[in-house]
Amino acid sequence: MGDRYDVVVVGGGAAGLAGALALARARRSVLVVDAGEPRNAPAGGVHNYLTREGTPPGELLAAGRAEVTGYGGQIVTGRVRTAARDDGGFSLTLADASVLRARRLLVTTGLVDELPEVPGLARRWGRDVLHCPYCHGWEVRDRRIGVLATGPTGVQQAQLWRQWSPHVLLLVHDAPPPNADELEELAAREITVVDGPVAELVVAGDTLTGVRLADGGVVDLDALVVAPRFTARAGLLADLGLAPVEVELGGHVFGTQIPADPSGATAAAGVWVAGNVADVRAQVISAAAAGLTAAAAINADLVAEETREAVRERRHRVATMFTEQAWEQRYTSRPAVWSGRPNPQLVAEASDLAPGRALDVGSGEGADAVWLARRGWRVTAVDISRTALQRAAAHADDAGVADRVDWVHADVREQPPVEASYDLVSAQFMHLPGEERDVLFARLAGAVAVGGTLLIVGHHPWDLRTSVHRMHLPEMMYTPQELATGLDPAVWDVRAEARPRTAVDPQGREITIHDAVLVARRRS
Ligand SMILES: Cc1cc2nc3c(=O)[nH]c(=O)nc-3n(C[C@H](O)[C@H](O)[C@H](O)COP(=O)(O)OP(=O)(O)OC[C@H]3O[C@@H](n4cnc5c(N)ncnc54)[C@H](O)[C@@H]3O)c2cc1C
Numbered sequence: 411m412g413d414r415y416d417v418v419v420v421g422g423g424a425a426g427l428a429g430a431l432a433l434a435r436a437r438r439s440v441l442v443v444d445a446g447e448p449r450n451a452p453a454g455g456v457h458n459y460l461t462r463e464g465t466p467p468g469e470l471l472a473a474g475r476a477e478v479t480g481y482g483g484q485i486v487t488g489r490v491r492t493a494a495r496d497d498g499g500f501s502l503t504l505a506d507a508s509v510l511r512a513r514r515l516l517v518t519t520g521l522v523d524e525l526p527e528v529p530g531l532a533r534r535w536g537r538d539v540l541h542c543p544y545c546h547g548w549e550v551r552d553r554r555i556g557v558l559a560t561g562p563t564g565v566q567q568a569q570l571w572r573q574w575s576p577h578v579l580l581l582v583h584d585a586p587p588p589n590a591d592e593l594e595e596l597a598a599r600e601i602t603v604v605d606g607p608v609a610e611l612v613v614a615g616d617t618l619t620g621v622r623l624a625d626g627g628v629v630d631l632d633a634l635v636v637a638p639r640f641t642a643r644a645g646l647l648a649d650l651g652l653a654p655v656e657v658e659l660g661g662h663v664f665g666t667q668i669p670a671d672p673s674g675a676t677a678a679a680g681v682w683v684a685g686n687v688a689d690v691r692a693q694v695i696s697a698a699a700a701g702l703t704a705a706a707a708i709n710a711d712l713v714a715e716e717t718r719e720a721v722r723e724r725r726h727r728v729a730t731m732f733t734e735q736a737w738e739q740r741y742t743s744r745p746a747v748w749s750g751r752p753n754p755q756l757v758a759e760a761s762d763l764a765p766g767r768a769l770d771v772g773s774g775e776g777a778d779a780v781w782l783a784r785r786g787w788r789v790t791a792v793d794i795s796r797t798a799l800q801r802a803a804a805h806a807d808d809a810g811v812a813d814r815v816d817w818v819h820a821d822v823r824e825q826p827p828v829e830a831s832y833d834l835v836s837a838q839f840m841h842l843p844g845e846e847r848d849v850l851f852a853r854l855a856g857a858v859a860v861g862g863t864l865l866i867v868g869h870h871p872w873d874l875r876t877s878v879h880r881m882h883l884p885e886m887m888y889t890p891q892e893l894a895t896g897l898d899p900a901v902w903d904v905r906a907e908a909r910p911r912t913a914v915d916p917q918g919r920e921i922t923i924h925d926a927v928l929v930a931r932r933r934s
Contacts, residue, residue: 414512415513416439417429417438417705418440418442419441420493420516420519421518421520423520424448424701425684427478428701428702428705429516431477432701439482441484442486444488445487449520449686454466457545457546490502490503490504490505491505497511498513500512500515500650514680516683516704516705517647517681517684519687521687522641522643523541526638528611529611530611531636538618538632538633540635541637543573547574552574552576553575554577554579555575555635556578556581556620556633556634557571557578558608558621565596568596569599571635572601579603580596581629582603583608584607606623609622612628640665640667640686641665642654642667643687651678665690667686668688670682672703673706673707675704680711684700684703685701728843737794742797747774748775753839753867754925756781757781759865759929763834767833768782769831770790770791772838773793775801775805776791780802780805780809780815783806784809784811792818794821799817823849823850826856829856830857832857833863835863836866836867837851838867841883851866855932860934861931862931863930864897864902864928864932865927867925870925873887873923876923877916877917879916890907890926890928893926893928903933904930906927906928908926909924911925
């Protein structure tokens with residue numbers, strides 16, 4: 411638990427698990443912390459969840475947990491006590507004092523149903539003390555239903571429940587009595603109004619049988635409907651500056667929720683909410699849907715952040731990759747960077763050339779220069795890295811051609827070669843930003859003597875479409891045709907070709923890549 415997760419989900423009900431599932435499938439590291447008290451725990455089954463009608467709440471959550479962990483999401487039992495901002499993300503402290511870190515938070519802590527204080531009522535909550543006709547109406551259809559009015563909405567609630575049963579009573583309890591219009595409506599729908607406070611519930615065995623009024627009278631009932639106050643479980647969010655707002659119906663406040671945009675994003679950057687904590691009206695299926703929506707928004711937010719970071723890193727890399735220091739670092743990081751074999755296009759093009767004076771630009775560890783020297787060429791090999799040149803010189807010694815190679819430490823961009831001095835100028839895989847490249851290649855062309863050959867080889871841009879996985883630098887790649895445009899046809903005989911070559915990608919697959927090859931002979 412010491413790592414920083416992409417996302418920590420606080421609350422593992424329908425909203426939290428659906429969010430975690432989508433995030434795990436999006437290959438995000440995600441941890442769900444759940445205190446294990448889903449709101450509908452007392453209910454026998456979840457209704458109106460298409461395809462899972464009547465599934466016990468615990469069973470639905472267990473299936474959801476298995477799906478989340480099946481994709482690598484983690485779930486722990488615990489209670490998050492506090493949340494704080496930390497290093498561009500968040501740090502959460504759990505009740506057991508453990509600390510978690512996350513880049514983003516998805517808070518799906520649900521709500522608390524604050525029940526009217528009537529003796530015996532809380533014990534029967536979710537079984538025969540009910541609030542939601544869509545959750546329980548069918549199960550108590552045609553039964554005797556008492557609606558306990560605790561506010562001005564009691565009358566509407568009674569009207570609603572009348573849809574499920576002809577035996578509905580309005581228990582006025584401590585609510586304002588219905589006005590004349592309401593009394594007429596209730597009478598029209600044959601809903602009996604029972605005055606006076608309810609003193610307690612009457613239970614036989616483990617079954618509600620009615621309510622006892624303060625005056626001692628008993629009303630026989632099979633179910634009691636209440637209107638809890640729905641209070642967002644949002645204490646944690648106060649630490650992050652988020653306060654719940656009141657939710658009203660007909661001027662009556664019946665709950666609180668955390669305000670958020672349609673994706674669940676809150677006013678606190680990096681914090682999303684979903685399910686009942688953000689929407690007191692959410693049912694299980696809509697809480698799950700909101701979790702999914704928030705997860706997608708979180709993933710998009712992380713992708714945007716990662717893209718910004720990648721652009722920053724890339725700019726830095728491109729700005730520093732051609733310095734002497736960068737090349738030194740590259741060579742000193744490994745005993746050998748290159749294979750030690752000459753480049754295949756050099757071998758293909760220079761094997762039949764009569765040896766003369768050769769310029770090897772960016773000679774690296776010297777495989778090309780040594781190969782040329784062995785074939786009788788007098789080679790000037792130029793590189794920006796002293797380490798590479800030392801290795802190259804050692805190879806030339808080993809090959810017995812040290813006297814035919816001049817190793818030159820230089821940045822060819824700053825110290826161009828002498829004009830018209832070489833019978834072969836070879837630049838293998840020199841990739842530079844466009845303008846610098848054009849200037850350098852023009853100078854290399856200028857260094858070719860009459861009758862000599864210019865050989866430029868690079869990674870073809872087609873390789874970007876393959877899985878070869880080089881550094882992704884499209885602006886530094888070139889086609890052979892692009893190279894050829896710089897050469898005057900009156901002066902040069904040009905061959906510009908994309909030559910296929912077999913390579914092995916990082917996954918071990920054999921693939922075809924292409925070298926961009928320019929071979930130009932100077933006529934005059
Ligand atoms: C009795 C009853 C019956 C219902 N029946 C139905 C029905 O049939 N069909 C239907 O669609 N809806 C039903 N509902 C509504 C349903 O319960 C909610 O819509 C649903 O539970 C909302 O899901 P949620 O993920 O937002 O919250 P919850 O399911 O309440 O999950 C929140 C989770 O967060 C955890 N948590 C809270 N705070 C923390 C913390 N600080 N740290 C870690 N974990 C925390 C809780 O322990 C809980 O596990 C019923 C509700 C009740 C009360």
